[in-house]
Amino acid sequence: MFSSDELLQQVNAALEAQASSRTPQSLYAPIHYVLSMGGKRLRPVLLLMAYNLYRDEVAPAMPAALGVEIYHNFTLMHDDLMDRAEYRRGKPCVHHVWGENAAILSGDTMPLLAARHILSAGMPALMDCFLETAIQIQEGQQYDMEFETRNDVTEDEYIAMIHHKTSVLLACALKLGAIQAGAPTADQEALYRFGEQLGLAFQLQDDYLDVYGDFATFGKRPGGDILCNKKTYMLINALSKATPAQHARLQQWLDATDYNPEEKVRAVTNLYNEIGVAALAHEKMNECYTLAEQSLAQVALPDSRKEVLLQYARSLMNRQS
């Protein structure tokens, strides 16, 4: 079986090798740029691992792996555009380098390239799962955008949003690997559920790291979510669990238009600490992660066969970045 590092290297090599010779080069340059930014390649690695559970070679699953990674990077490119974000992984976003129209048009090309990779695997069930997932991601992003202007987002709504926006693509990646490997349907579904819960745990951790992560290792300045009043698991719970006095102080920071950013991050973080939402987020994260492991346990393979995937999931939960 391949280690996660070996799979990561194979994914990066395959991404590099598929750089298009098509023209106009200007359409493809932003795509190449965003795909070259690196990252954990979580989705293709999970897809290849799921395939590798049943098959010794992973090369046949590489097109589908590239497909999910390209689609994921498309969502990043357009989310950054819609958020007017400046940086992604320490580099200026596509719309800052080439302009908004390039981010729209080159971005629009990526789902098509992704779908072509999926198609090349030659199994309609892959395309079916991929398209349904991609649509759900769009729905999740719409909810995310609507939450920005709402102050009454519930925890359940938040979980449903990150389920669509993040979890389903991890789940889909695992299922695609399993389908392509010819895994039993029950295993496909168990791996899908494993991905769903792992995705929730992963996103909750992302929210947590945005507040408590270390800039040097996390790669983002902490407090980005706090500054834009993002309705994270922590803010939603802070609002619902605060005493009236804490609620008033929190609301003051949410309404503030003229403030020192560092001061706001520090004050809201202090409120989170007082209210105890970091512990709540950890608890929820662990709950989701435990459900993930339980789903993996339902995959009808010997534990030794599933060890790489299990260790990879665990390492994701211990990340600082």
Place this chain on the structure above:
Amino acid sequence: MFSSDELLQQVNAALEAQASSRTPQSLYAPIHYVLSMGGKRLRPVLLLMAYNLYRDEVAPAMPAALGVEIYHNFTLMHDDLMDRAEYRRGKPCVHHVWGENAAILSGDTMPLLAARHILSAGMPALMDCFLETAIQIQEGQQYDMEFETRNDVTEDEYIAMIHHKTSVLLACALKLGAIQAGAPTADQEALYRFGEQLGLAFQLQDDYLDVYGDFATFGKRPGGDILCNKKTYMLINALSKATPAQHARLQQWLDATDYNPEEKVRAVTNLYNEIGVAALAHEKMNECYTLAEQSLAQVALPDSRKEVLLQYARSLMNRQS
């Protein structure tokens, strides 16, 4: 065989019926809006006509027909956004009604919905043709955008651009209908070439009507292309065929930043008339249309069977709108 009017009605009914019950409704409202704007439904009608050449019922080809129409409307929505256009078919554009982010995100959802319709036809060859075509359309749009800031666009480059941006989707629609009907490969290819040339003729006519069309019937105020210095077949030829004196006057209008719009349209139209580019555009349009009819003649079916398609193509060439 079905008439074009019957097919148009069936397409509109099917588009209406597939209105999604998915949530969030806010993601789907702009999609429904743009799909409800009407229009000739050229692409799905051509697809159904191609299918109808070989089969008596067209219902099995409706999903693919909806797929190409949804994809086409996606390109309109995002092109309008990139052009900062205000109106489409007399109604405010999506980004004016719901904002730019809605136009991005709801737009992004449409190729996925389109692909799912194509997938549901159950023939991988359809998806293959659709995805390759969709990518070419993106490439065509990139060229179109780049031409805006170039003054040395050649006629060949222009034809290659409209081939990608317009022709290939008409050609693809015809080919999808033929593939799904089980037509011989040679027929599929002949219908594809028919669509390619018909698409060129259609786009050249669009350029022509933008200058010489009647506002009431064409539905657009004439001269829109002139006002934004769009590198149409006529402008490209005007620049290359002008006498030095005419060229200087034309260049003056292209460079002008402070002018009366009506005066610019009138002056440039007069220059087009002097230089004789309307006749050139007509000649090129007829040349493409003749090639289209020749390709249709190569489809190995009795002429009577092809009559509906031929008459439809002819009616497109006689349109005022």
